[in-house]
């Protein structure tokens with residue numbers, strides 16, 4: 001068993017010695033009249049020398065006579081943990097919190113040990129107690145994570161709402177509180193997208209490979225089909241991220257621009273075949289580039305926009321007027337019909353799902369022709385497939 005872990009390190013707060021003499025409660029191993037400190041020292045020596053059961057017996061006896069000693073309870077829990085009696089160790093620490101219900105470092109020890117033992121329900125219940133003592137944004141966030149891991153959907157939602165209230169300026173908290181509460185938005189804020197993907201950029205490519213991510217390859221394949229052996233003179237990758245799509249479409253595109261809100265994602269796209277990279281919101285970028293592109297492409301990005309009417313209007317205006325053009329993108333598909341009234345909804349994941357007929361109708365209303373959608377699995381989330389729409393429209 002590891003003895004240098006955070007949980008162990010936190011459990012070892014054994015500086016100083018207990019003082020005072022106890023009488024009348026000695027176990028058979030302890031000399032009558034010995035002080036708690038002497039008995040504790042004896043337990044230490046026994047444990048150190050490998051006499052685990054004897055050392056534990058003394059420690060248990062000491063905890064019985066000095067039940068408010070956090071130091072003794074921590075030592076007992078550590079000794080139990082090191083001897084493989086994990087559940088008893090956790091119980092010893094939880095019992096200690098009854099004596100010291102507001103001792104933050106002790107509650108942290110319990111949470112750390114419960115986490116190591118994968119006791120998710122205990123982690124969540126301790127995190128709830130910590131929030132009650134210190135209702136800071138960090139504590140609410142930790143509670144939300146613990147509830148999610150424990151499968152407590154309502155608890156996670158309440159913690160997200162608490163986190164957003166504790167830090168009203170945090171875009172992640174605000175967005176996820178809306179998502180978990182079933183509240184819809186028109187779109188994800190630029191500050192949410194930027195923070196999310198700046199933080200995610202380093203891990204993005206490896207993570208998506210693990211999830212069997214296919215959005216760039218299905219967009220590239222649809223573009224190749226639409227071009228039918230031809231080449232698009234100018235193209236823009238909307239939400240290019242780390243540039244996976246750029247690499248794939250480069251052979252069939254004359255001049256390629258990548259647009260993204262996240263500077264950290266763009267840094268990674270830099271080496272992947274774009275002629276120009278622009279840090280901007282994609283709707284603003286399109287609005288500033290009328291009659292500029294033969295192909296507009298977007299893989300796994302319009303899922304951060306709920307209402308697609310402004311995107312489609314700006315996209316239609318950005319297509320070159322003098323030549324036919326093509327717009328290819330992916331979305332996540334709603335299988336529940338819950339979007340039927342407005343055509344989109346913010347999912348619990350924080351991404352939007354869209355109704356297929358809403359998408360095709362709004363594309364046509366914006367002036368696109370031959371609007372079609374196919375169904376594809378875009379990646380997996382845990383063991384669940386993410387069902388997507390791959391949409392092609394022409395001008």
Ligand SMILES: C[S@@+](CC[C@H](N)C(=O)[O-])C[C@H]1O[C@@H](n2cnc3c(N)ncnc32)[C@H](O)[C@@H]1O
Nearest residue numbers: 197239240241260261262265281282299301304
């Ligand atoms: C899931 S990633 C996909 C990246 C890339 N298309 C791919 O398939 O690997 C979504 C990307 O869209 C960007 N994004 C989301 N909303 C955006 C917006 N409104 N304007 C520009 N970029 C946006 C994010 O910063 C992120 O890099």
